[in-house]
Amino acid sequence: MAIKTRRLRDIPLAFAMLGPSLLVLLTFVLYPLGKAVWLGQQTCDVQGKNCKSVGWGQYTNVIKSDQFQHALWVTVKFALITVPIGLALGVGLAVLADKQLRGMRFFRTIFSSTIATSVAVASLMWLFLLQPSIGVLANLGWLHDIFPVIKEPGLLKDSGTALWSVGISSIWANLGFTFILVTAGLQSVPKEMHESAYVDGAGGWMRFTNITLPLISPTLLFTTVVLTSRAFQAYGEMDLLTNGGPIPQDSTTTVTYLIYGSSSIIKNNDGLQAAVAVLLFVILLALSALQFRGFGKRVHYGS
């Protein structure tokens, strides 16, 4: 009986302590998810009002549409550009800086520095480099003589180079983050293991592939997962650098840009936006499950 009253006595306090969080999470995370699923089978007027159901077939229509498939393909390409290159560069930098030498703190600070840039700051820095009329590269005569695409039509306006250009800006912006994570991973590798392998005659590359890489694999998995989900949710880069363009190929219209972009074809259609958002949710869920299952087995977590 005493236990029972204790159970009940805490209720008002628990309510007061959990209520605010619960209200916010329900209103702005769970309700919108459910509502988006429902809105995804509706169609509204351009103001987003007077929505009425048109049937769940709207989801299949979206999946079958060229626009969605194109955006998904662009997103996948963007991830395939930014994640492996970003990870490889981060590991390379971290290995390069993983030595107790004088001045190493200075280099580490520089290598970490891009973590201080927001997506808007990083994108505008790169806009100023790449833009075809006011950009730095376009105003270096010798450079655009060799690569005319820099000036005409411009790296961000050529359908062959636009996604790569946005990707490079994004890789640069994430490099500090990747560097910090991998450096911490490297520091957790015990020095004795390297030394005994060295005594056994293992060269630098062999030690790297046989000792370092397996031991930092949890870090690499975590970094890969974060970089991939960032790539799939990237928006600011496209908004500032290309507006999803160049048109008509829409070379940088990713799924997120398709939902929210100011020059997206569905920008005035709340029903379709909701449907694509729900599909993005499913894709991201499947992706993280896949990554943890697929790579998880090969990751070495020590004992």
Place this chain on the structure above:
Amino acid sequence: MALDTAPKGWRSFARYSMLTIVALFILFPVYTTVIAALKPGNKVLDNPLLPNAFTLDVLKNAWTEGRLGRYLMNTTVVALIITSVQLMTSIASAYAFSFLKFPLKRLVFGIFLSTLLVPLEVTLVINRRTIDSLGWLNSFQGLTVPFIATAFGTFLLRQVFMQIPPDLREAAQMDGLGHWGFMKEVAIPLVRPTLGALGLFSFLASWNQYLWPSLITTEDDMNTVQTGLRHLASSDLDKPNLIMAGTIIAAVPILIVLVVFQKQLVRGLTAGAVKG
């Protein structure tokens, strides 16, 4: 260095050369940004790689005419509100999950847990409609309220609270220490380092938000630094030095925050990544 095979001098020289080259590559966009921001308009495109002119007027212009001062103030207010309220709601809910007994605890905990699976990008279509119907477009409420609670922070703090032995709570209760006292004397001091990392991360995340403010802000007065830069870039594309000056002004506060809180940053970032 026991592991070096080549003569030590050569090895260090090769490494320093590589480090320097890579550092120059990484700093190149920053360099072009800074020298552009310090040049008057007519000199910007002359020779974009050389600092062949110098003025501070552009930075001043970006602050006043470019309204970076206003944007910075908005962002500071937004980030401070989100961070402080988030810390309070996280402490409260983590405490409730750790030390209070109430029915349906597992269900409520499950609800918190499930929100971690929902990416921001998925909810904003509806949140924009919600904020609109509340009349909160172009307002601080709209920019902050959706983010003032976080399941992530709740879990992080609960993790630490769970290390407190239940006996300690009971002993405190015997001594007449209520929940409020226990929280102030025992629980909060214990999570102080975690609060530091959590606070830093929510500050950075809310400072750097881009998509959400761009969806609910149409009046220039309510722009944050991020959406303000977007506004600046679209309205003054013919003044690259002004845009670059704005970019620098936007970046400096975060740079300072990161230098001051370096330790919390690295500890927080690596907590999830390294199993050790």
